[in-house]
Amino acid sequence: MPSAQKLVILDRDGVINQDSDAYVKSLDEWIPYTSSIHAIARLSKAGFTVAVATNQSGISRGYYAIATLEAMHSRLHQLVSQAGGKIAYVAVCPHGPDDNCECRKPKPGLLDEIRHALQLETLEGSWMVGDSLRDLEAGESRGCQPILVRTGKGRLTEAQGKGLENVRVFENLQAFTDWLLSK
Template identity: 45%
Template sequence: MKLVILDRDGVINHDSDLYIKSPDEWVPIKGSPEAIARLNQWGYRVVVATNQSGVGRGLFGMDMLNAIHNKMIRVVTHAGGRIDAVFFCPHTDADKCNCRKPKTGMLEDIATRFRCDLSGVPAIGDSLRDLQAAVAVGAEPLLVLTGKGAKAQLDPRLPAGTLIFADLAAAVESLTP
């Protein structure tokens, strides 16, 4: 099985320092839905792994998070693609959970549910947290410069060997079968 793990905000859709709190605020980055469709055409299963501390902060509830994810899935489906699963952490840093990236709980849950080893699995993110979690489980970190990516690229803690791309569409092109 070929698997790819995508962060959501800043990778698939435009990010906001004020959080994406409703479907209206969820706006895809140009080319991202089509890039997901290409992954599916090439035989990849696409999984989203996203920190969503806005839930833990009380900025929006689970119904709203589900509505946002439903919009994302509809947009990707309209482009001819499919998201096989969405994993999320609703906690804040203060909760000290194991699922909030850069911790590995969410990615370990993906490995368990998909019955696979994440070694070498492409994990595409726009933040240092995404990349650190990927490296910790043996996945291949790919950084996109959309969202927080330009800032993450300059961080001295950027994992060695991280591949860097302009956006999700460019990262996906590098995975051409």
């Protein structure tokens, strides 16, 4: 069973792959950052458990189907595996912002799902890596250490400056991984 201190939870779009204001709607549009794939593999090899928590409102908006999302995540698992790593769990919120669900970040439902799936008592002390304030707020609500990356919408989030008092900021997932593994 993993420990919370050895758990890294990642947002997907903007952290693992390029983000798009028009939504990532197809496997062809899902373009991973090579450095992020290798960072996930390095974390795995170093004994960290890696999970993903991703809002995917494009599903409820009718932009793409669950099968398309599953193809993207299948490709993600394949690339990480080829690099020698593993993603333990992917939690997805398919709802829109007006659906009042409990899983859409900044609400903590996706993190609770990860905690339950990985059979952890708490997420206290784990890491939440995102490119938006909503990612960090979800993590902080469950005791995760918040990490902002400047990829995706991260530079914009950093420039807005609010809510980042206790947040470490890194250029990308690779830079965070370098720092974490050097501790």
